[in-house]
Amino acid sequence: MTRFALTIEFDGGPFFGLQRQDNGPSVQQAIEEAARAVTGENAVLHSAGRTDSGVHALAMRSHLDIAKPFEPFRLMEALNAKLRPAPVAVIACEEKPEDWHARFSCTGRAYEYRIRNRRAPLTLEKGRAWHIARPLDADAMHRAAQALVGHHDFTTFRSVHCQSASPVKTLDALTVSREGDAVIVRAAARSFLHHQVRSMVGCLALVGQGQWREEQVAHALAARDRAALGLNAPPEGLYFVAARYEDDKQERTA
Amino acid sequence: MTRFALTIEFDGGPFFGLQRQDNGPSVQQAIEEAARAVTGENAVLHSAGRTDSGVHALAMRSHLDIAKPFEPFRLMEALNAKLRPAPVAVIACEEKPEDWHARFSCTGRAYEYRIRNRRAPLTLEKGRAWHIARPLDADAMHRAAQALVGHHDFTTFRSVHCQSASPVKTLDALTVSREGDAVIVRAAARSFLHHQVRSMVGCLALVGQGQWREEQVAHALAARDRAALGLNAPPEGLYFVAARYEDDKQERTA
Numbered sequence: 001m002t003r004f005a006l007t008i009e010f011d012g013g014p015f016f017g018l019q020r021q022d023n024g025p026s027v028q029q030a031i032e033e034a035a036r037a038v039t040g041e042n043a044v045l046h047s048a049g050r051t052d053s054g055v056h057a058l059a060m061r062s063h064l065d066i067a068k069p070f071e072p073f074r075l076m077e078a079l080n081a082k083l084r085p086a087p088v089a090v091i092a093c094e095e096k097p098e099d100w101h102a103r104f105s106c107t108g109r110a111y112e113y114r115i116r117n118r119r120a121p122l123t124l125e126k127g128r129a130w131h132i133a134r135p136l137d138a139d140a141m142h143r144a145a146q147a148l149v150g151h152h153d154f155t156t157f158r159s160v161h162c163q164s165a166s167p168v169k170t171l172d173a174l175t176v177s178r179e180g181d182a183v184i185v186r187a188a189a190r191s192f193l194h195h196q197v198r199s200m201v202g203c204l205a206l207v208g209q210g211q212w213r214e215e216q217v218a219h220a221l222a223a224r225d226r227a228a229l230g231l232n233a234p235p236e237g238l239y240f241v242a243a244r245y246e247d248d249k250q251e252r253t254a
Numbered sequence: 255m256t257r258f259a260l261t262i263e264f265d266g267g268p269f270f271g272l273q274r275q276d277n278g279p280s281v282q283q284a285i286e287e288a289a290r291a292v293t294g295e296n297a298v299l300h301s302a303g304r305t306d307s308g309v310h311a312l313a314m315r316s317h318l319d320i321a322k323p324f325e326p327f328r329l330m331e332a333l334n335a336k337l338r339p340a341p342v343a344v345i346a347c348e349e350k351p352e353d354w355h356a357r358f359s360c361t362g363r364a365y366e367y368r369i370r371n372r373r374a375p376l377t378l379e380k381g382r383a384w385h386i387a388r389p390l391d392a393d394a395m396h397r398a399a400q401a402l403v404g405h406h407d408f409t410t411f412r413s414v415h416c417q418s419a420s421p422v423k424t425l426d427a428l429t430v431s432r433e434g435d436a437v438i439v440r441a442a443a444r445s446f447l448h449h450q451v452r453s454m455v456g457c458l459a460l461v462g463q464g465q466w467r468e469e470q471v472a473h474a475l476a477a478r479d480r481a482a483l484g485l486n487a488p489p490e491g492l493y494f495v496a497a498r499y500e501d502d503k504q505e506r507t508a
Contacts, residue, residue, distance in 0.1 A: 009374070009377050009378065010377050010378075011377045011378045011380075056378060058378075073373075076373070076374070077373065080373075080374050080375055083375075084375060087377040087378070087380060088377060089374040089375050089376070089377050090374060091372065091373075091374045118345065119327075119330070119331065119334075120263070120330070120334050120343040120344060120345045121334055121337075121338060121343050122343070123263050123264050123265045123341040123342060123343050124263065124264075124265045124310060124312075124341070124382065126265075126341060128378065
């Protein structure tokens with residue numbers, strides 16, 4: 001068996017999330033089926049994150065164990081050939097030691113959330129960003145976000161379906177910046193709760209629109225109560241952008 | 255009659271181009287129908303450029319003459335409401351004097367051509383960029399492009415369907431730069447021939463892949479013969495990004 005680490009990009013729009021679901025197609029199913037078509041084996045895909053329906057990835061990290069010998073580049077090419085025309089692509093592939101685990105070895109995860117802030121509806125970014133027509137104060141959002149950075153009980157910002165053992169997480173960074181009519185939220189942590197990024201962005205958007213005072217974000221956090229959540233941002237603006245590992249110098253060789 | 259200048263963004267994918275066509279839906283038709291629904295008038299849309307089927311726009315400039323009085327912002331909102339769910343949006347609207355013409359007053363046009371240069375197929379950028387799997391030398395492309403800058407007979411880079419009176423144009427700038435695995439070609443001129451940007455990009459892509467020597471771009475230009483064209487780049491990577499006018503300080507007020 002060889003463990004192959006894959007870097008995966010996908011458009012989450014047509015999928016019921018990354019992880020296998022009973023109710024519709026998933027990215028995991030697409031890749032596992034491609035792997036079976038290529039290798040004849042039933043490899044299981046393990047991934048750094050578990051993205052929801054509609055959430056995108058620019059560089060999800062995953063792994064598959066495959067018995068048949070492959071050059072990583074050839075495996076990547078073969079998987080991509082079988083994945084077509086689904087909007088999933090393996091953008092890098094490399095061999096890893098068998099104790100490397102895409103999920104359990106991952107020491108850092110980063111998400112980006114894209115908001116387009118303008119009156120006009122979206123065209124090219126439809127399904128790729130959250131459209132907010134009311135003007136957002138990105139500076140106020142950034143200031144309010146800083147209350148969430150650090151080691152906290154994030155119960156307020158956690159889906160009722162979250163399977164994490166504890167609601168306590170350390171948020172390493174949460175920044176909000178304006179780039180023209182785009183407002184970009186960037187979040188980094190060792191790990192996140194289910195819906196955490198979308199829940200944080202939802203509350204920050206309330207601050208940005210002046211519906212919440214900046215301090216209300218800190219109050220919502222302190223409440224440790226899902227009912228204190230102002231708003232859960234929609235999935236289509238969310239991108240999984242990076243997973244970090246101890247051995248990162250060797251990453252993405254294919 | 256009031257002349258309203260519109261700034262228009264659209265995903266060219268589902269359209270048979272900007273201009274009205276007999277064979278399928280056009281951006282012009284979508285906007286004219288929205289304008290009729292809003293005003294009850296049969297206004298004709300005039301635009302700075304004539305983009306082909308599949309070509310996108312981030313900021314096309316157009317105008318409509320409308321008798322019914324409107325605040326520009328209200329007209330923009332009403333047009334966008336009627337345009338949904340087509341991927342066309344009016345992102346700005348302002349009143350102009352009646353001698354201002356979106357096409358004839360335009361003194362500069364700019365296009366961007368996006369190439370994604372990697373082995374893996376495209377996912378989120380499918381239909382939004384030209385996918386070239388073979389490595390491109392963007393520096394060589396940029397050097398070769400400089401032979402096209404200036405006042406030249408661009409017959410080689412002109413569609414046989416081009417309606418321009420003369421093949422002689424002045425290309426103000428043509429740059430090629432790499433941004434990660436994206437290679438971006440930017441072109442600016444007072445005006446362009448039909449297919450000129452795509453034809454120039456096609457030849458530069460041959461240079462980038464080492465299929466053409468850099469000098470061959472200059473030779474193709476000197477040939478003044480469409481048969482000397484190496485390759486016409488596909489439409490999906492092309493974006494109309496800006497139109498310039500003498501009175502630009504007042505632009506995009508809504």
